[in-house]
Structures are given as structure tokens and as C-alpha cells.
Amino acid sequence: MIKPPKPRNESQRQAVLELLNILDTHAENAYDDLTRVASQICQTPIAVISLTDNERQWFKSKIGIEGTESPRDTSFCGHAITGTDLMEVSDALKDERFMDNPQVIGAPHIRFYAGAPLITPTGEVLGTICVVDRNPRQLDASQRAALRILARNVVSQIQLHSLVAGMAERESALNSVILQTIEVSNARAAFFARMSHEFRTPLNGVLGMIQALSKTKLDQEQIECVEVAKEASESLIRLVNDILDASTIEAGRLSIEEIDFDLNLLVQKNIQLFAWSAAAKNLVVECKTNSKALWVKSDPTRVAQILTNLLSNAIKFTESGTISVELHSTVNQLGLVQVDLVVSDTGIGISPKAQAKLFMPYTQADESIHRRFGGSGLGLSISKSLAEALGGSLTCQSQQGRGSTFHLSLAVPSAIARASEGVANIDISAAQIAANFAKLRVLIAEDEPTNQRVFKAFFKLLGCEYNIVPDGHQAIAAASSRNFDVILMDRLMPDCDGVEATRLIRKRENALGMHTPILAITASSDMTERQKLIDIGIDDFLEKPLRIEKVAEKLMRWTTKRKAG
Secondary structure, three states: OOOOOOOOOHHHHHHHHHHHOOOOOOOOHHHHHHHHHHHHHHOOOEEEEEEEOOOEEEEEEEEOOOOOEEEHHHOOHHHHOOOOOOEEEOOHHHOOOOOOOHHHHOOOOOOEEEEEEEEOOOOOEEEEEEEEEOOOOOOOHHHHHHHHHHHHHHHHHHHHHHHHHHHHHHHHHHHHHHHHHHHHHHHHHHHHHHHHHHHHHHHHHHHHHHHHHHOOOOOHHHHHHHHHHHHHHHHHHHHHHHHHHHHHHHOOOOOOOOEEEEHHHHHHHHHHHOHHHHHHOOOEEEEEOOOOOOEEEEOHHHHHHHHHHHHHHHHHOOOOOEEEEEEEEEEOOOOOEEEEEEEEEOOOOOOHHHHOOOOOOOOOOOHHHHHHHOOOOOHHHHHHHHHHHOOOEEEEEEOOOOOEEEEEEEEEOEOOOOOOOOOOOOOOOHHHHHHHHOOOEEEEEOOOHHHHHHHHHHHHHHOOEEEEEOOHHHHHHHHHHOOOOEEEEEOOOOOOOHHHHHHHHHHHHHHHOOOOOEEEEEOOOOHHHHHHHHHOOOOEEEEOOOOHHHHHHHHHHHHHHHHHO
């Protein structure tokens, strides 16, 4: 017996074999099919796909032979891998290399061997696909050709195996990165949810007390001081909202509702909100909308947010002239309402260079303008993201020194026209308070002393009968001891929070066939979180910072519904 020599590129061959990660892997049908084909074509009882490492030949696939490996030093394949063409041994007993080989004189009693080398594209021979018989014989030309073809197919399969394994490893690594990213995203979302609460709670106190103060008797100087404080508070609220919205968009947690609403009325109401700030600069605000209702299905809060940002910017950057708001609508070929909302101004305009960065987050289009007018640099970026989330677009045309025009384009389903809900422009003057609110009984669950003072100030002005409790347990007890027209429930309270309190109140009411409107007091605008609250029995939301007009509107809406029911 002659011991098989090592190929000249043995170290490189071993490195490639290890890199392919094929040794000691499980059986696979793709390899077994090739082995069966080799056995059938060559008409042999034994066929093997073997890979030769440093000490052994290992069988990736086999027919007619036991075991999974044999020593390299006694292997036929050890000789076959030293060449680049098929090696054929017609009678092993007549070949000095194998005549006293243990596999010849003992099991499996090899007399005939033919092995085609498995050659990689870079020239390394990994092993063979071989056929073995216990009787002397020879292959014909077509069998030899077939065995060579099968060898190339085995190499292709090994490369595919390596590619798939590599992809699996990369996918595993990618999944790990994704999971880490999700964890970071969730942690960031939780952080901003906490920050939303922490920011809006003190802001609620500041703005609430300013509103309450503005309703008292003040001299002209005090009125001016209150207006300045209110304007500064509103500016800070917008800044906080921008930061929180930007974080929500980045985290991919932006939720869009589909609600029926009158878009024309929404536009007119939002224009009215800016009447005072426009008049303070002697600006003319033109509203070019159809007087008829335009009922559509979309997210009114997000549409209003875009319009508010555009109007705020138009007034901020216009020193004299006109702010124009136009609303046009047509029905497109798909039966959707094509809405075009255009806000134009005669302000300072935007340079071509600044327009290129206009919708980029965390970027001021023009630093000199920022130093002069301030702002977070997030408003237009958020507005564009909101427009796209609504399925539309937001574009700008501007000339420096000649004003700007922003165009919001949306295609939305139409909605069935109906009477507007709620009370627009609630009159909370002394003459109307008694008629609207004097008989209302309101339960307020709120643990923050500052917010408690805000509610006391609000309900003193509204004339409601109210009861304030500092936690969920006391809210449950109060709701069980007497009937209230409305319950205002803070989401975050110690010991028993608003979620648990609402769940237990609803459980009791369901047993009694009752339903008291419960409005969640929340600093979060996250729709997923809101849906969870709706699922446990919350009817509506009061978002911090609170405004007395919004509180009054919600009270009227839900007590009117309850009386109508």
C-alpha cells in the first residue's frame, strides 16, 4: 500500500474547506440525489461524496457503505485529490497503491474505484464524488463524462450551502441588530412618553393659571402682562410638541386616524385662532374657501397641525401685506376628494439655497433668519412627514423678498355630511355659565397639586359642582357613592392609576347598566396608547396643557350626548 501524498496547495485547500463550513453537517437531499444518480449511471452498489480534511475523509453522502468517515492515509480519495481529472482503478488487487489496502483485503472489499475530484473555481480539490464496486470493471466514456458533470454539481451545491449559511449568519446578526434597535426605539419612545408627561404637567399649570387669571378683572397693564405670558407659554408648548412629534416620527410610531369631519369648517376655525396675532401686525388674512361644508375622511388633528404650522410661519415671516388661505376640492378618477390647501404670504420669502434644506429635520434653512425669528427647525419637517403619512404631499414655492406659497395636496375619501358635534366657540361669559354648566357634577381624579389648582380655577369660572380626588382608589370610591355627569381621569397616578380605576368603574357600571362619560387627562398623543385606553372604557381625551375652552367644549359634548341618550 502506498500512502497518498499531500497536494502542493494542502494548507490553502484546508483553509478553503474550513471556510466553506461543510464538514460534519447534516445529511441533505440535494447531495443524496447526486449520489443516487452516480450509482445508477455507473451501475455500482456503492457511491460516495467525500471531503478530505487533514486526517480523514468524511462522507457528506453515501450509498452502500457504513460509517461516516475513514482514515485519509488508507483512502482512495486521498490519491484522487492530488489530480484534477477523474481517477479510475479497474482492479485494486493489481494496483500497487491499493493491493494490500485494508479496504481492499477487508470490508468493504473494494476492487473497482472511480472518483471525480471536486474542484473549486479557485483550483482547490476538496474531495471526490466516487463510485465503488466489489468486482473489477471499467466505466465507459459516457459514464466518465457523467461523473465529471456530477462533480461540478456537487461543487455548486457546496458553494450554495456556504452562501446560504453565510446569509443565515448575516440574517442572525441583522436580526440581533434589529432587536437591539427595537429595544432602543422602545426605550426612546418610553423616555419621550415620560418627558411628554414631565413637560406638559408644569406647562399645564402655567397656561391654566394664565387662562384663569385672564378671566378676572385686570387693568390694562395687567392684561398686557397676561397676554405676553400666554404668548410665551404657547410658544413653549409648540416647541415641546415639535420635539415630541419628531421623536414619534423617527421611532416609526406615528399613528393616523380616519375620522369624518368638515374640512372647510376646520380651516375656518384654525384661521380664527390666528386672527389676534395677525391683527397685532396689521396683516390682512384672506380666507378663500367654499362656504359649503366639505365632509371628508382623514385625520383632522394632523391636518390642523399642518395648517397651524403654515399659518404660524406665514404670520411670523410677514411684516406687512396679506396672508391668504385657499381651499379647493375636486373628485378625481378614483372617486376620492382631491384637496388642495394653499397658504400664501407676502413675507420675506426663501432663497433657493435655503429651499433645498427647508424640509430637513433639525436644520434651519437660514441661520440668519433663525437668529432673527427663532424656531426649532422642526415644524416644516414634521408637517411634510404628516402630509406623507396622510397620503399626500407638501411643497413650497418662494421668491426671496416676495413671499412664499405652501401647497398641501391630499386625496381622501368623501364622508357623509352631518351636523357638527361639539360646541364651537364656547361662550364662558358670566351670562352663559349658569345655563351651561351650573348643574353639572364632575369628578376629577388628579394627583398633581398644580393641576388640581388649575381645575379648581377652571371649574370655579364654569360654575360646575366638582369633586377632586388624588388617586384611583378614591376615584372608584367617589364614583360608587354618588352619580357624576362626567369623570375626568388622569392617566398616571400613584398606587392605583387611571387605567385600573377606569377598568373597575366600568366593571361596576356594566353590572348596573350605567355609563358615565370618562375623559382621560393625558400628556400623550400616541394613538396606540389612546386605543388601549379606549379599549378599557375611556370615552374621550383632554390633552395637557389644558385650555378652559377645550374643557368646556368636552363637558358640553358629553353631557349633551348623555342627556340625549
